[in-house]
Amino acid sequence: MIDTHCRNFYQKIFIDPLLQSERLNNLSPNTLTEFGCLFGVLTCPLIAFGYSFIAVLFLLISGFLDTLDGSLARHRNLASIQGAVMDNISDRLVEFSVLLGLFFVEPNSRGFSCMLMLGSAYLCITSFLIVGIFTRNGSKKTYTYNWAFLERTEVFIIFLLMILIPSQFFLLSSIFTLGVFLTAFIQIWQFFFANKENASL
Numbered sequence: 001m002i003d004t005h006c007r008n009f010y011q012k013i014f015i016d017p018l019l020q021s022e023r024l025n026n027l028s029p030n031t032l033t034e035f036g037c038l039f040g041v042l043t044c045p046l047i048a049f050g051y052s053f054i055a056v057l058f059l060l061i062s063g064f065l066d067t068l069d070g071s072l073a074r075h076r077n078l079a080s081i082q083g084a085v086m087d088n089i090s091d092r093l094v095e096f097s098v099l100l101g102l103f104f105v106e107p108n109s110r111g112f113s114c115m116l117m118l119g120s121a122y123l124c125i126t127s128f129l130i131v132g133i134f135t136r137n138g139s140k141k142t143y144t145y146n147w148a149f150l151e152r153t154e155v156f157i158i159f160l161l162m163i164l165i166p167s168q169f170f171l172l173s174s175i176f177t178l179g180v181f182l183t184a185f186i187q188i189w190q191f192f193f194a195n196k197e198n199a200s201l
Contacts, residue, residue, distance in 0.1 A: 003151040015068060019075045029073035029083060033090050036065030040094025043163075047101030052163050055101070059163075062094055063156050091152070095121065098159050102173075105166065113173040120180035127184040131191045149186055150179035 018024055040062035046055035070087060073079045096118075103114040155176070162172045 001149065001151060002153040006153075010067070011071065014064075015071045018068065019071060024072065025076065027072070029069045029076070029078055030086060032065050032069035032072060033083070033087050036062045036069060037090035037093055039065065040090070041097045043094075044097040044101035044104075047098065047163055048104035050105075055163055056160055059094075059098065059156065059159060063152075066091065066094075066152075092125070095155070095159075098163075102159075102162055102169070105169075110169060110173075113170060113177075116177045117173055117180070120177045120184070124180045124184040124187070127187045131187055135191070149183045150176075154179065 039058045043055045043058050043062070046052075046058060066087070070079070070083075073083055099114055099117055099121075103110055158172055158176045158179075162169050162176075165172070
């Protein structure tokens with residue numbers, strides 16, 4: 001929900017000024033995606049070995065680069081399906097790396113919770129991909145993206161809290177799992193409701 005309601009404000013304050021930088025415009029959007037992915041993947045060993053604050057910093061850098069790469073691509077008219085695919089694969093790698101790192105902290109006690117988080121993410125991603133295939137893309141992005149109850153900013157906030165407050169891992173992992181399952185349910189329900197309305201016209 002934060003992405004939906006605050007993206008324009010975030011874009012104007014943090015992203016648009018950077019897009020005027022000649023140095024940034026000399027970089028490829030894919031380079032930003034690659035660095036964002038690298039920083040995100042490195043959070044896995046950092047979390048596992050207890051470097052929580054460095055892991056948080058790397059995850060914040062990864063998230064920022066993830067918002068910057070697409071904006072730069074659109075600013076330079078370089079947006080492409082290939083770039084969108086690369087960006088989405090990078091996002092999933094980062095999320096998996098964080099979950100893997102959280103699992104390695106205490107594999108015996110956290111295993112089931114991490115499995116539930118992965119399962120909910122798997123279902124949610126599948127729902128978005130399938131619905132996206134059958135939904136006309138009316139956004140500026142190269143792929144269809146509808147409103148979600150739990151968007152990437154909320155996911156990052158929960159990740160950051162799980163890293164910084166390990167004592168609340170089970171509560172936070174439950175919130176994550178329920179939120180992602182609810183997001184998938186809303187996505188599927190909206191799709192069927194919209195198609196039911198279209199069929200009745």
